[in-house]
Amino acid sequence: MSQTHAPTKAVIPAAGLGTRFLPATKAMPKEMLAVIDTPAIEFVVREAADAGLDDVLLITSRTKKSIEDHFDAVPDLEAALAAKGDTAKVDLVRASSNIATVHSVRQQNPAGLGHAVLCAAQHVGNEPFAVLLGDDLIDERDKLLREMLDVQGQFGGSVIALMEVDPAQSHLYGCAAVTPTDRDGVVRVNDLVEKPAPGTAPSNYAVIGRYVLDPAVFDVLRETPPGKGNEIQLTDALLTLANLPAEQGGTVYGVVFTGRRYDTGDKLGYLQAVVQLASEREDLGPAFTGWLREFSAGLPQA
Numbered sequence: 001m002s003q004t005h006a007p008t009k010a011v012i013p014a015a016g017l018g019t020r021f022l023p024a025t026k027a028m029p030k031e032m033l034a035v036i037d038t039p040a041i042e043f044v045v046r047e048a049a050d051a052g053l054d055d056v057l058l059i060t061s062r063t064k065k066s067i068e069d070h071f072d073a074v075p076d077l078e079a080a081l082a083a084k085g086d087t088a089k090v091d092l093v094r095a096s097s098n099i100a101t102v103h104s105v106r107q108q109n110p111a112g113l114g115h116a117v118l119c120a121a122q123h124v125g126n127e128p129f130a131v132l133l134g135d136d137l138i139d140e141r142d143k144l145l146r147e148m149l150d151v152q153g154q155f156g157g158s159v160i161a162l163m164e165v166d167p168a169q170s171h172l173y174g175c176a177a178v179t180p181t182d183r184d185g186v187v188r189v190n191d192l193v194e195k196p197a198p199g200t201a202p203s204n205y206a207v208i209g210r211y212v213l214d215p216a217v218f219d220v221l222r223e224t225p226p227g228k229g230n231e232i233q234l235t236d237a238l239l240t241l242a243n244l245p246a247e248q249g250g251t252v253y254g255v256v257f258t259g260r261r262y263d264t265g266d267k268l269g270y271l272q273a274v275v276q277l278a279s280e281r282e283d284l285g286p287a288f289t290g291w292l293r294e295f296s297a298g299l300p301q302a
């Protein structure tokens, strides 16, 4: 069980192979794919920092060096831009190195999300911490992570984010069986299944990629055998935690999210994120939405 500190650390697993975006990800990490002009992972690091977690640990692998570079300073580029008097671009380049203190550790073999989280054990120590999955972008206007931290402060234990999904999509997610608590939008998690076979999900509540975890999860992960896909699954460790007594770091709550989430790990979701965020940007929105209206008016009727 954790010491009683409020969380200060965020862990972002970013070691995956990114096969869904081949060939773009043949020589480039999928986390660096641009959502308009910003790598997807920058949104996630920003979200952690906005929620007060400015110690960020990236779980990377051999091919992900450019992610670490993105959060580092680039003195040569800054000097060249400054010499041209382009202070706006100097600020843009500096912005991503000043979001948070970014550390990284490598996952040496791709043994699953649970294994990736276990790679954070030494850095995190004995405090609750957040895990943010890079494929899920949460709109910055929807303060999901903040609410989860607040729920963890009130209830203790671990907190996951849940979203109601169409039952036909349940097999793509971890799915939870839940009972209500006395706080609106917060449930107690009683059962969890990673990617259930169609028609067998315990409910329509799918796990989305935000977690606030008690450090007891590390000992549980060490004992968790490979599950779905022969990988060590975080979902399986969470089920063990859900059944452990609170004094041992157990119990799992869920925050039911009804806000805006973009699944940038999926090609359609990625396109939707780009279009929606571009239409809302002050600099691009007016011109882009004007074009979009004309373009969609010319589409053949479905």
Ligand code: G1P
Pocket (backbone or CB within 6 Å): 113, 133, 135, 136, 172, 173, 174, 175, 194, 195, 206, 207, 208, 209, 234, 235
């Ligand atoms: C992971 C988790 C799954 C969760 C999903 C959310 O799966 O294992 O439980 O529902 O993230 O995006 P992945 O999408 O990495 O296969």
